[in-house]
Amino acid sequence: TRLVTAASELARNIFKYAGTGVMRWNALNSADRVGLEIRFEDQGPGIADINRAMEEGFSTGGGLGLGLPGAKRLVDEMLVESSLGAGTTVSLKKWRRN
Numbered sequence: 001t002r003l004v005t006a007a008s009e010l011a012r013n014i015f016k017y018a019g020t021g022v023m024r025w026n027a028l029n030s031a032d033r034v035g036l037e038i039r040f041e042d043q044g045p046g047i048a049d050i051n052r053a054m055e056e057g058f059s060t061g062g063g064l065g066l067g068l069p070g071a072k073r074l075v076d077e078m079l080v081e082s083s084l085g086a087g088t089t090v091s092l093k094k095w096r097r098n
Helices: 002-018 067-074
Strands: 021-029 034-042 077-083 087-095
Touching: 002 021, 002 034, 002 067, 002 087, 021 087, 067 077, 067 087
Parallel strands: none
Antiparallel strands: 021 034, 034 087, 077 087
C-alpha cells in the first residue's frame, strides 16, 4: 500500500509537470532480502533545487508541498536525479518485511 501510494504521487507529478514519462519496475532479490524498485523517468523541465523540493511545504505548483517528501516517507529508499530542461528520474525501493 505504501509503495502504491508513493507511485501514485510520482505518476501524478509526471502528468502535471512533464506531460509524459515512463514507469519501470524491477523485482529485487539479494541474499538477505527481497523487494521492489519502481523507477519514474520523464523528459520534462527538471527540478531546479532537489534539496528544496524535498522539504515539506515547498511547492512550485501551488500544492501543499507534500508530494516528494511524502513519497520518501513511504518507502525505504528514494533517489532523485534531475537536470533542468532534460527531465527527472525518481527511483523508489521498498523491501519486504519479514
